[in-house]
Amino acid sequence: MPRLKIVDEPSVEDDAEERSTPGDVDDVPVDAHAAPVDADDVPVDHDDDDDDEDLTVGPDELSIDETPFDVDELRVPRDEEEPARRARLGDWLIAHGFVSSADVESALVEQRVTGEALGGLLVARGVVDEEELSRALAGIFDLPYRDLVESPPDPDAIRRLPQSFCRRRVVLPVAFDGTNLLVAISDPADVLTLDDAQVVAGTQVDAVIASPAQLRVALDQAFTSGSPVYISPDTSTADSGDDGVDPASKSDAHVAGFVENLLDRAVSERASDVHIEPSERGLRFRMRVDGVLHDALDLSPSVPTGVVNRIKILAGLDIAEHRRPQDGRMSFTSSGRPIDARIATLPTSHGESLTLRLLDRDHGLLNIDRLGFEADALQRLRQAYGRPWGLILAVGPTGSGKSTTIYSILTEINSPSRNVVTVEDPVEYDIPGIKQTQVHAKIGYTFAAGLRAILRADPDVIVVGEIRDAETAHTAAKAALTGHLVLSTLHANDAATAIARLLEMSLEPYLVASSLTGVVAQRLVRRLCPNCKVAYKPEDDERMTIASMMPDVAAQALPEDVTLYGPAGCARCDHTGYYGRSAVYEVMVVTARIRTLVLEQASATQIEEAAVAEGMQRLRENGIDKVPAGTTSFAELTRCIA
Numbered sequence: 001m002p003r004l005k006i007v008d009e010p011s012v013e014d015d016a017e018e019r020s021t022p023g024d025v026d027d028v029p030v031d032a033h034a035a036p037v038d039a040d041d042v043p044v045d046h047d048d049d050d051d052d053e054d055l056t057v058g059p060d061e062l063s064i065d066e067t068p069f070d071v072d073e074l075r076v077p078r079d080e081e082e083p084a085r086r087a088r089l090g091d092w093l094i095a096h097g098f099v100s101s102a103d104v105e106s107a108l109v110e111q112r113v114t115g116e117a118l119g120g121l122l123v124a125r126g127v128v129d130e131e132e133l134s135r136a137l138a139g140i141f142d143l144p145y146r147d148l149v150e151s152p153p154d155p156d157a158i159r160r161l162p163q164s165f166c167r168r169r170v171v172l173p174v175a176f177d178g179t180n181l182l183v184a185i186s187d188p189a190d191v192l193t194l195d196d197a198q199v200v201a202g203t204q205v206d207a208v209i210a211s212p213a214q215l216r217v218a219l220d221q222a223f224t225s226g227s228p229v230y231i232s233p234d235t236s237t238a239d240s241g242d243d244g245v246d247p248a249s250k251s252d253a254h255v256a257g258f259v260e261n262l263l264d265r266a267v268s269e270r271a272s273d274v275h276i277e278p279s280e281r282g283l284r285f286r287m288r289v290d291g292v293l294h295d296a297l298d299l300s301p302s303v304p305t306g307v308v309n310r311i312k313i314l315a316g317l318d319i320a321e322h323r324r325p326q327d328g329r330m331s332f333t334s335s336g337r338p339i340d341a342r343i344a345t346l347p348t349s350h351g352e353s354l355t356l357r358l359l360d361r362d363h364g365l366l367n368i369d370r371l372g373f374e375a376d377a378l379q380r381l382r383q384a385y386g387r388p389w390g391l392i393l394a395v396g397p398t399g400s401g402k403s404t405t406i407y408s409i410l411t412e413i414n415s416p417s418r419n420v421v422t423v424e425d426p427v428e429y430d431i432p433g434i435k436q437t438q439v440h441a442k443i444g445y446t447f448a449a450g451l452r453a454i455l456r457a458d459p460d461v462i463v464v465g466e467i468r469d470a471e472t473a474h475t476a477a478k479a480a481l482t483g484h485l486v487l488s489t490l491h492a493n494d495a496a497t498a499i500a501r502l503l504e505m506s507l508e509p510y511l512v513a514s515s516l517t518g519v520v521a522q523r524l525v526r527r528l529c530p531n532c533k534v535a536y537k538p539e540d541d542e543r544m545t546i547a548s549m550m551p552d553v554a555a556q557a558l559p560e561d562v563t564l565y566g567p568a569g570c571a572r573c574d575h576t577g578y579y580g581r582s583a584v585y586e587v588m589v590v591t592a593r594i595r596t597l598v599l600e601q602a603s604a605t606q607i608e609e610a611a612v613a614e615g616m617q618r619l620r621e622n623g624i625d626k627v628p629a630g631t632t633s634f635a636e637l638t639r640c641i642a
């Protein structure tokens with residue numbers, strides 16, 4: 001069985017640190033103090049390193065199906081003819097005559113300056129080629145190296161893993177002997193992919209190392225010339241061994257293990273949502289990471305009901321009911337962290353689909369300082385919510401992080417001396433010390449009804465999940481005027497348009513002008529993965545486009561030699577090139593000048609201009625600032641601010 005329990009293992013962040021890219025071998029500790037070694041010299045012993053003990057791995061522990069290897073547990077080649085040695089990348093390359101100790105010393109000097117991976121530096125300097133580096137990694141991890149040109153993959157083996165999985169995770173099955181699947185991978189430290197391959201294939205998986213270039217070519221060849229049909233573990237013969245286990249319970253265990261692994265993977269990849277969608281071709285899994293949906297994997301039609309039912313059971317839903325939507329909750333632990341999930345089912349023409357929204361309780365510590373606001377904007381915002389009364393709105397489209405901003409403000413102002421009551425749809429984070437209620441339309445508990453009820457409960461601070469109708473807007477504005485601090489969200493593109501939206505909901509201009517104190521308009525852009533982002537010199541037209549979007553074109557035009565950054569993709573960011581998100585925003589404080597304009601029913605443009613004159617940085621300008629800074633890419637920014 002694959003390793004499925006990851007409870008009590010390192011946290012996601014540690015885990016992410018451990019995964020590295022194919023070329024990224026700096027995870028392999030390199031002893032900078034290592035004395036130059038002669039190839040025929042005896043054991044390279046790294047004197048006093050405190051991690052030395054961990055580096056000794058007995059040969060009997062080398063089988064990957066039992067102990068998925070860890071980066072810290074470097075396999076030591078125990079060649080019969082050579083003395084046992086504790087090889088590390090530089091030493092290994094020296095010892096095998098690929099590089100001189102001077103090459104390594106000089107690359108290490110550069111590494112101290114640039115922080116780049118030793119392997120990558122040696123390749124860039126032309127001292128070793130990619131293939132030699134892959135051979136070195138194979139040697140260090142004590143895994144076989146496979147030349148995919150000389151030994152091309154066996155088509156029967158390729159069928160053991162789905163194309164989407166292989167392409168996404170950059171792995172390729174090369175041989176299958178009936179029990180063990182041999183999978184080519186270029187990053188021996190990518191344990192997660194090997195674990196997942198084991199679950200998806202339903203067989204034992206062993207790794208061979210191939211060079212990244214050869215692997216990519218082999219992947220293209222494997223899946224372009226008459227794509228192989230993926231055989232799921234349930235239809236293959238791999239699982240039909242006579243081991244005396246009841247086939248039904250074996251299948252149950254397989255499904256339970258699969259679901260557990262799926263949840264762990266969703267958490268470790270920082271997914272906010274998991275979508276499980278049936279189609280005539282089987283079951284499709286997608287995950288939303290940093291706001292963007294990605295294909296995770298496809299399963300053949302034989303597995304679906306088991307997986308869907310398993311999750312329904314965990315969420316306390318009725319598994320006999322599949323024609324009506326249901327929702328429920330479940331809790332589980334992943335890497336020692338408690339995770340809550342909301343599950344919603346939806347009957348579709350191909351069967352029941354499931355959506356899991358993962359709520360990491362650790363993230364309940366929402367801190368407004370971490371959302372990406374610059375000091376100046378944050379100070380203006382704090383001024384607005386620092387008053388005991390008034391309406392503060394966070395606006396933007398769905399998924400722009402506006403409720404996160406509201407929760408963060410709430411976390412900051414929450415104190416035992418204040419009675420904080422919310423009406424939400426749904427309650428996303430449990431915040432200690434406040435009364436949270438959830439909209440329940442069926443029994444008439446709407447935002448408007450909730451708000452009326454809250455006002456009878458002597459509140460100081462009121463949170464209304466969203467203002468989307470005239471009644472809620474009126475009640476919220478009046479509450480703000482009568483000594484309550486009201487926080488809410490609204491669908492609007494920018495801060496000035498939010499005022500127009502309130503007026504459209506037939507709020508009188510005087511009510512808007514006197515109740516509204518501040519508006520944050522925002523989007524979330526994905527941050528470039530710091531581990532793999534690539535610098536480039538933009539073409540003239542891209543440079544001009546960016547410059548034209550900047551606040552003062554003449555003064556701020558991008559210099560011709562400006563460096564921008566783009567996504568590359570590595571194991572840490574799951575090959576997306578992005579890791580985490582940052583807010584792009586504008587903060588409008590409703591000043592006397594803006595109040596007058598609202599009363600005069602000025603246009604959104606006039607209001608925006610007044611706000612800018614009073615120091616507001618426009619959302620678009622705030623975003624464009626983050627491009628030369630390398631926080632995000634221009635492509636990502638334009639995706640979010642269209």
Ligand SMILES: [Zn+2]
Binds near residue numbers: 571578
């Ligand atoms: Zn990356």
